[in-house]
Amino acid sequence: MGWHGGGWLDEEAARRVDPQLLRRLLAYLAPYRAHVILALLAMLLATAATVVGPYILARAIDHYVIPGHEAWRAGDFGRAERMIAGATMVAGLYLGLQLLFWLATYGQVYLMSWAAQNAIFRLRQDLFAHIQRLSLRWFDGRPAGVVMSRVTNDIESMKELISSGMIQVIGDFFILAGIMGFMLAMNWKLALLAFITLPFCVILATTFRERVINAYRKVRQKIAEIAANLQESISGVRVTQSFVREDANLARFDRTNQENFAANMQAATLWAMFWPLVEVIGAFGTAIVIWWGGQWAMREYLAGVPWELAAVSPGVIVAFIQYIDRFFWPIRNMAMIYTEIQHATAACEKIFEIMDTEPEIKDAPGAVELGAIRGEVRFEAVTFGYEPDQPVLRQLSLVAEPGQRVALVGPTGAGKTSIINLLARFYDPQQGRILVDGVDVRTVTQHSLRRQMGIVLQDTFLFSGTVLDNIRYGRLEVGEEEVVGAARAVGAHEFIMRLPEGYRTEVQERGGKLSIGQRQLVSFARALLADPRILILDEATSSVDAYTEVLIQRALERLLEGRTSFVIAHRLSTVRSADKILVVDGGRVVEEGTHEALLAAGGVYARLYETQFKYQETEAVPADD
Helix, strand or coil: EEECEEEEEEEEHCCCHHHHHHHHHHHHHHHHHHHHHHHHHHHHHHHHHHHHHHHHHHHHHHHHHHHHHHHHHCCCHHHHHHHHHHHHHHHHHHHHHHHHHHHHHHHHHHHHHHHEEEEEEHHHHHHHHHHHHCCHHHHCHHHHHHHHHHHHHHHHHHHHHHHHHHHHHHHHHHHHHHHHHHHHHHHHHHHHHHHHHHHHHHHHHHHHHHHHHHHHHHHHHHHHHHHHHHHHHHHHHHHHHHHHHHHHHHHHHHHHHHHHHHHHHEEEEEEEEHHHHHHHHHHHHHHHHHHHHHHHHHHHHHHCCCCHHCCEEEEEEHHHHHHHHHHHHHHEEEEEECEEEEEEEHHHEEEHHHHHCCCCCCCCCCCCCCCCCCEEECCCCCCCECEECCCEEEEEEEEEECCCCEEECCCCCCCCCHHHHCCCCCCCCCCCEEEEEEEHHHEHHHHHHCCCCEEECCCCCCCEEHHHHHHCCCCCCHHHHHHHHHHHCCHHHHHHHHHCCCCHHHCCCCCCCCCCCHHHHHHHHHHCCCCCCEEEECCCCCCHHHHHHHHHHHHHHHHHCCCCEECCCCCCCHHHCEEEEEEEEEEEEEECCCHHHHHCCCCCHHHHHHHHHHHHHHCCCCCCC
């Protein structure tokens, strides 16, 4: 395997170039074909200016410079003046060609970049929108960093290809064809002699291509190892310092860094060898032109043939030297562009693989909008497993009446979180069905279902932005007054007002400026502000201190009136105040009832109480206001 742009690439995928994938990528350029055509025309003008330049210099030397010098020496000043005027005109033409080259190149780069940026913008938008629609199961087995690299680095590598790479290939082809055409037209024998070096350059470029691909694959792999090492070290810095492992971590990082250094030097060595070798081969071609062409030109001079009529003249030799120098530009470029095409094709394969992935959870054909609900929830003989052959829930049935508070308790891995995942339709069961107000959730749109639910998860996630933005994340249209009301209701207002800028304090990525408990309070306020008919709390108070939890419990007493709620909690106070407790074990509801009734039954719940809840009886509870 190899690393490219932050994601793992199959080595065979990096070697092959799939024309179908490239066509699919280029389809994103179709709406901007006018800009692409204009860029191609500009490229042709720039190519023409590049190819014609040496020919004009040859004409200037043979028809004006040398004859003018001879006329001056012979005392024919009138003819010498005419030659100077002609040379001046050709010099102006040459400068005009260079100006045309600059303008055409500017137009080519600007137009193609505009088209490519728009195409990549659309592709990145389509990819992000598709990722947003993919089911949670797709994300379960994929590191976030790899998914991010698809949207950023991989697409960026494709941008380089379509903005400059492909049009450069076309331009290089025309430059090669133009140079060969002019050289053959000026003197085909001398041209064929100069072309003797071409096979050696092709062999060198082919050999270099294979070796440099392997070298840079190794470089990307070592960079990936450095990134993984760095990420792990930064994430675990507290553990590292706690166990005084700084020196050991530094030694491990040093080994990885040394390997990366060696890999980069190997790649740099290849580059250092390739470019001079290309120049040496080009120098051989130039030497052949000077040696053979010089002798030929001298023989014609001694024979008295005027330079403007000679088969080989000083101007022809000068033009050939320039053509040979320019001849190797495209060959060098093509070696690089081929590597770009390989990497872009591999990136295309990964990106379009994502875009071709159908969401596992999607609205059924003819799905209807779920109207305002009362909040009745039923699970009927539900069997579900994240892997179909490994069920987590087995023929599970339960009922929650509208406005009822249901606590889910049970040992780790019993299936409590799976129940709420199915209720929100993040997954679909393999058997059975889930009903909300008697309607199968698979027959309604996901949006209409989830907009009537509020979810506070154990792993609290806050987005970059202000506290205000995070609380009204689900209802962007509400004003600050309503946000403050929701925060007051869950006991978050006081700590928010102590922040440097209150509700407009930036919380940074993942809420880095706030404690775990504060982040949970903000997410709780966010869920309540959404005014859901069904509220789901997945161990949402597990990291909140006892005092704060009591404040939340008091807020819930007022705010959950008329709402159906499912609470997964390890706190006795949360469980004890529930209208119904469902004890989940082995993927089934094994007990159901109130706190007192289940304790009296002496079953699974009673054992959980003895091992998990009993010692919370002594937690301090603040007095009522």
